[in-house]
Amino acid sequence: MAGVANKKSIILGVLGVLLVAVGTVLVFLVPIIMEQQVEKNVRIDPTSGFAYEMWRDLPVPFYMSVYIFEVVNHKEMLLGEKPRLEERGPYVYRENKQKQNLTFHENGTVSFVEIRTFHFAPEKSNGKEEDYVIVPNILVLGSSIMLQDLGIAIKWIISGGFSAFNEEAFINRTVKDILWGYEDPFLDFLNTFLPGRLPFKGKFGFFSDFNNSNTGIFTVNTGMDDISKVQMVDNWNGLKEVDYWNSNQANMINGTAGQMWPPFRKPSEPLEFYSPDACRSMKLVYEKEAEFRGVPTFRYTAPNYLFANGTDYPPNEGFCPCVASGVQNVSACRFNAPLFLSFPHFFNADPSFLESVDGLHPTEELHSLFLDLHPLTGIPMNCSIKMQLNMMAKSVSGIMQTGQIKPVILPVLWFAESGYLDGPVYNTYYNILILLPTLLDYLQYVLIGIGLCFITVALVLPFIKQCRKQEQALNDTSGTDDATEYSENSKLLEDQDYGTPQT
Template sequence: MGKTTGCFTCILVVGVVLAVLGAVMFPVVKYLIHSEVVQQTMLENGTMGYGLWQDPPADVSMQFWVWNLTNPAEVKKGKKPFLVQRGPYTYRESMPKQNITPNNNGTVSYVTEKSYVLDLNNSIGDPHKDRFTTINIPLMTFAHKITVMDLPAFLKPLLLDLLRIEDAFPSHTVHEMIWGYPDELVKLAYENGLAPFPEFGVFVNRNNSNDGLFNVYSGVNQENTDKINHISRWKGQSELSFWSTAESNMINGTDGSYNQPFFDKKKPLYVFSSDICRSIIAVYEKETSVRDMPTWRYVGPPEAFANATAYPPNVGFCTPNASYCLPSGLLNVSNCQFGAPIVMSLPHFLYCDPKEVIDLVIGLTPNKEEHQTFFDVEPMTGGPLNVAKRLQINVVIQPYENIPDISKVAKFFLPIIWLNESAHITVDGADELKTNVETPILLTTIGKWSVLGFGSLLVILSIIVLTALWIRKPQDSQVDNSINDGDISTATPNGNPTSDRSQLIR
């Protein structure tokens, strides 16, 4: 009995020690995991995060859909445009960061070199052969500039003469509209310093190029790791100059290719887009999964492009002032698009004002699942594992009396092209992330729960056994006393018991 009690007492002590050790492991392991993830996500050569940031292991593509205007003759007379979507025309995209330079102030500088290669296998049609009809964007641009700009005396009549003979609704191949084509108006403007390139295209000179020098926080030797990869400067500037308020001109967040670790569902995600020259907010929507890894989906909310009436903080995006606010869902980017009357929206005018935007054209069917922008983020490391950045390029259409082809058009916003820049982590990239992050976390989680669970089990079993032994001990003592102190009886020959004392007397 004594040996059994001692044995289970020792087991109880061991169980208590293991249970306490397991409980202590929870905050210790959490701290160690946090420290290791921070170290591995810093933008320093040799870390896991640096490799994912420098050249993301993802399948990246750019898809274009064009809007074919089927009734240009009627539009010239003031009728609604009837539009038919064509595409997608898909390009494989490469976007490695180059000229990476660490700075003494805790930032790193780089440019992202983007290149595009046509992927006919994932395209509907051939952009070199397929043609579509739309507005003559250079014509609308210089019709607008003649009205609002003080041009040199010799240049204005030359531009007007060209505008009057230009076809307001020409047809071009998809390739020409995206990557550029010769245009007399643009050539004349370029020669006089009014256009950046001698050709026109919505992505002209964008292949094998970059969108400027970025400076971002590296997280190295910095207490605040929430700013890893957040933009400090773009093209040497810490703020923008396109908008009318200081808040709107702030450069917030990252470039969308990499985020800080340890996401908080309650906090929004900010992404700066050079395409629209501003930062966009994204908010948590739901839990998702990418290649068997849990992720959180962040989406651009309706108020991102809402006008100042619907969402007052957006008043700064009304340019040149609040009197020039566009309807909800549209963003005037003419200031960062060389004065062209370009407005951006989500595809199919998603979240746009129905009466002032969507109902003025025929053929668009906005759908949240197909047309919203989203980021599926691994919350521990902040890695974007599945991304779809979607935008639509539109032109402001309005009549100009001096130009016959457009003197009678109605005022509306004409969709030209919408695009989807998507990135999905590769199998190898997902395996690397699992090996470096998920597997160690899983093993340490199993370890701390195992130690706590095994220790607790030993404590419970030991207490049960020791309690049973304690309850049984008094009963055994009573039996022993009855044997030692009670009468010892023997049987008589006739089977009746008799005491030893009676036998002695006889």
Template sequence: MVYKLPICFLSVGIVGCCCGLFLVPYIFHVVLKDIVTKIMVISPSSQIYDAWKNADVPIVENFYFFEVLNPEDALNGLKPQLKERGPYAYRITMPKVNISFFENKTVSFQNRYTYTFDESLSAGPENDTFMMINIPVATMVTMLEDLPRFIKASMSLTLKELGEEMFVEMSPKKLMWGYEDALFKFIRSITGDLFIPSDIFGLFIGRNNTGVGMFNIETGERNKSEVNNINTWKYMKELPWWLGYAKMINGTDGFMYHSFLSKDETLYLFNADLCRSVSYKYKRDTQLSGVPLWLFALDHFTYANSTIYPPNAEFCSENCPPSGTFPVAKCRDNSPISISNPHFLDGTEQLQNSVGGLHPNEKYHLNFLSLENIMGMPFELAIRIQLNIQTIKSSSIKQTGNIQTLQFPILWFEEIVTVDNDTVKQYNDGIGLALTCSNVVKYVMTGISALLVMIAVIIFTRKERLTKKMKAETKSVQTTEKTPLLN
């Protein structure tokens, strides 16, 4: 009976510590996972449906153009010197239209992109002008490279008559949304619509108020881990331009991933501008307005050629551009356009030094997703892409002069998505509050239980000392009593 109370304290304390450290977090995880996985499905009845349908988070797309500072020197074979101009910012809305749900738990839709120029976020008006490379001319020169000399000489005379040069004054508005091009007009006067459908040239022509094709994705009702995964794009299960694994359409559109992510996972995102899927790996922990996030960055080998990363031979196996650039001619009407990270980030030193004025920096040029791992939702996203065009010196086309053969940067753009304060508040009032409550219960229970264990140990220690003291006193008395009372 002497040790009944401390034994009780010790037992309750040990059980309480185990519950606080292991059982409470486990029960919380099971309950939270059940709730979140039910919420994070794409269905008209789900809590995320309106956000998925309307994409009502603020989206800004910034465009940075490369001004050519020394066009005459570049035509004489010297290194082109570039200056970044921008940003020229557009606010984007991209609601989903033509939504159809199917019995196999998939849904089809199109995104309708609308671009609205925002001068308050821009370095200047859309009609700013500066010297840039003439993309139609550079494209034509490259496409004529393997044709007979007399054809190229004829084109040189035509370009002279049309007043076309290798470099031209251009504005962001014209380059993006279109302008009447004399070369295109001339070619169409001969071939009609056979090769060129319009006299108008623009990098984003036809993009405003339209989409990039029909998607079919998993709703997550059949398999929670596949929510938002893309099944088909433009009714294609595979991409026809590439070989092997490169043909696969992997991942999501970036709106959401499955809940309860792991840092060891590779996340895939399909990007229609790249005509391919790309992969992201965990890089570091970060946060936004106090919300803990995991930053996943674009794999460094994404734009490497096959000499550096052999599997990329499935995208290009011969006549490939320098490592650090990805050729998209096959899915862009054979236009000699390549894709890269801004300022050739992750490219070779030779590529980065091929033109002047580039300053690759992860802080400004990294392509990344910052996700809240429980929901699998990006709270911050920066998709950054640079467009380059191949330049070739042609002895038969005088407009090229002695220009170097290189991947010439045109512009780079970034799609920036950052959730608003309402989304942060919803997180804090929901998952954030639940995590806080779980931690409070965990630490309070563990603390009280640990205190009971300490009290039990103290009682045991004191009783043990008292017992030893009593034994010592008893032994002393017994020793004294053995002494004779009379001599």
């Protein structure tokens, strides 16, 4: 029996040591496995699986919500009153993005164009595309400012042309026309009279160049040679930098194309990307740790200095000529059209912009942008990128249609591009990069725990057996003494009961 007990202890001890050893190895091995798994899935490699498919053809719901500012006192504004605005919308569009003309190069980069298409989503919208809205007529107000330095005689001719084509400072058109464009005979007239001076050709609309179009040819790193460079832009339209701005720093093309970033992010590392629509590189900064549907994330937001002027933030001097902080002049990359970018409702902008119009109510909850990124993979889980388009409006001498409009940066519309990881893509992502590592993480400690329990039992078991033997020996000794005593007592009783009878 003793040999059997010893054999059990040895077996348990050996098994416990093996489990602890396997668990300890996993403690060091799981991070390596995880890193290899991440690198395999985030490279731009047709054989890498779901991440490549997600990058090439965004399969998750993505929407653009557009809010238009209607000028409700446009007649009074022509007489010099402060603009009074009412927000209309949102008008929501399902956005599809698909990369085409993929060309892999020997230097570890890939070139592509990304085709964007938009489809109206009435079930998510607060209004119809057929809604009529009164907005600034950029053909009149914008062109007037762009041509304000011409001679008075030419401006009179232009003003006469406005009258001949019934063009006024404000238009009452449908949402569909305002966003996606409409034919305007006066635009053809201007392009004939002043060829190359205006940025508008064919249909005029604020997003007329968005639908069924692309934002240029991006060439980005695949990460096959260096995973830390994956998604980083090598060049855009063959350019290493643009020439819109007044400094080398402002003209730099930094970061990624804005959809994914290199993995293994740290809070100290900002998210940089190049935006062709804004004609510049932009930066988001870490705000806090968050979580999206069980996936740990870093939340990134726009820094207050993103649209600051050169006085408040010297590195932005290259984007000047500037106005007050919070609004960026983008006329340099829009054929000198007086257009400006800001956050919606002039959120985080100089108070003077908000005071110059009525009807705006900026709040962080509604008007700040954010991006929730899984830091391990560099893949966004949830985002809402928001921007506002504004234009300069003012009275221009010689062009009577501009009336007595006081100089103002006038909000025209703002939009939010929002999306999140969902459906089969989310399930695959979660199972491979979240659930599996979590199970391995738990497994290593479970194995160590069970192994230690086995080792403890193996060490204690011999003592338990020894104690049982001693107890059994004591029981046996006690039993012998009791039998002897019982025998003697029985004999005494027999002598008493059956002894020799008295005479």
